[in-house]
Every structure is written in C-alpha cells, then in structure tokens.
Amino acid sequence: MCEFVSWISFQGDVYVLQDSDLDTKEGEKLLHPSVISDIDGHGAIQSYYPELEGKGTHEECPDFSYPRYFPKKIYNLLKTGRLSRIAAVSGHLNNLASQILTPAAYRRWWKAASEYDDDGKAIQFNRILRRATNRKIGWRGAYPKDTSKKIKVGSMVTITRPSSPEERAVSPTWISDMDRYDGQTMRVGFVRHDGCVSIGSWDFHPSWVTKIKDRA
Numbered sequence: 209m210c211e212f213v214s215w216i217s218f219q220g221d222v223y224v225l226q227d228s229d230l231d232t233k234e235g236e237k238l239l240h241p242s243v244i245s246d247i248d249g250h251g252a253i254q255s256y257y258p259e260l261e262g263k264g265t266h267e268e269c270p271d272f273s274y275p276r277y278f279p280k281k282i283y284n285l286l287k288t289g290r291l292s293r294i295a296a297v298s299g300h301l302n303n304l305a306s307q308i309l310t311p312a313a314y315r316r317w318w319k320a321a322s323e324y325d326d327d328g329k330a331i332q333f334n335r336i337l338r339r340a341t342n343r344k345i346g347w348r349g350a351y352p353k354d355t356s357k358k359i360k361v362g363s364m365v366t367i368t369r370p371s372s373p374e375e376r377a378v379s380p381t382w383i384s385d386m387d388r389y390d391g392q393t394m395r396v397g398f399v400r401h402d403g404c405v406s407i408g409s410w411d412f413h414p415s416w417v418t419k420i421k422d423r424a
Contacts, residue, residue, distance in 0.1 A: 210249030211270040212300040213282055213291060216257075218264030222281045225253050227293040227330075239297070248298035267400070270300070272307035273346075280351045287347045289334035296326040296333075305333055313342035359396060359405050365417045366393045367407075 215224040225247070229235040238244065238252050246252050250266045269277045278286065285291050286308065295301040306314055317336045321329040340348045359365065369390045389410070398406035405412050 210246070210251075210266075211268040212248040212295055212298055212304070213270075213278065213286070214249050214253065214266070214268040215279070215282060216250060216253050216260055216264040216266055217279070218260060222279045223253055223257050223260060223264070224282055224285065224291070225256055225294060226285060226290050228290065229256055230293060244297065248294060248300060270303065272304055275346045276352050283351050287337070287343065289330075289337050292330040292333050292337070293327060296330040301326075301329055301333060308344060308347050309336065309342055310344055313339075359399050359414070359417060361396055361399055363396045364393055365396055365405065365407075367391065367412060367416050368418045369416065 213224065215222050217223075225235075225238070230239060234256055238247050238255060243252070243255075250268075254260050271277055272286070275283050282291075286304070292301065292304070295304045302318075305317055309317060313336050317333055320336075321332040324332060336342050346352065367389045389407075389412075394407045396405045396407060400406065400411065404414065405417055
C-alpha cells in the first residue's frame, strides 16, 4: 500500500492527485468503491495521468513534521488545503491535521469535525488551515531553504551516526535499525529532493553523511 502523500516525479515535474481532480470525469472514477482504497497511491495518479505508465520515480511520505520532506509543489498544496479531501477519504486527514496544525487548532478541528463525513471533515480542516497562525511554524511561510549538503549521485560517502540529540531527532524514526552502517563507505544511488541519500534499500538523512567525495 502507498502512503499519503504519494507523487510521481518525471522530467522535472511532480504529479500528484489533487482535490479538484476528483470533480472531473476521470477523477470521479477513482471514487468508485472498487478502487477508492488506492486513491492516495501511485495507481490512482497513473489512472489520472495514463501517460505516466511505466515512467518517472514513485515517491511518498507520510511524515509532515518537516516541510522539506516534500517537493515545493506539494508543500504549497498541503498548506493551502488542496489535498485535504483526498487525505480525508483515504483515512489520513487526522495524521495530516495533527502534524500541520498547532495543538490548540488541532483540538478545535477535531471537535468541529467529529459530526461530519469525510468531505465535511476536509472542509472544516481547510477553514482552520486558512489562518497561518493555526499552522505550525514550518508550514506558515515560504518553502524552507535547502540547507542540506550538496551530494551527487555516484558520490562516495561515509555513513556516521549523529552524536547530538538534535541531529538524531531529524533522522528517520527507524534509524536504530541502521547502526550496522555506521562507519561504512558506500556509493550514493539516488538523492531525494529533501537532501536524503538512497544507498541500497535505505535512505540516510544528510546529517548521517560525511567525507563526501564526488565521482571523478
């Protein structure tokens, strides 16, 4: 199963299913009971954009704690409420609201939305979301600047476990499973938009990468 938010990156563009797409003829088909369970996934995106079949890079992220986990396009869609309905019908709106809204705003939304169906929950969420002060700091202003290390595909890097609690805090939650990579030097296979590097089947936060050496 794919996670919300899912998107496909292809030729410098980001393709994602938006709430407004559900009001089109092709989008309405994705709300059919037989396929709605995948409305937040890559299959739904490919159904809406059939030209992407077999193309692009499939990406996803359910962690809304840091805006740069998402491409700028998706960051703007999230904070302006243009993915809220899809989050609601796929069962992910509570996760989105709890991470984007301040605790006080989240409680107001939960209280107001408890009597509504999925569409109503999304509407109530967007009403609260419109006030920037209701959003956590990272989701209030412009897209955060990229402060990550500039790492290229093919670079040789050494993986070093961060020593400070602050650096460990911004590393993936499953980071303890990756201790065995501490001190190893490996070649980067892919660099994500948020600066994380993919080596084999693992993604490493930039704080884990040291001794960068570009391939000649």
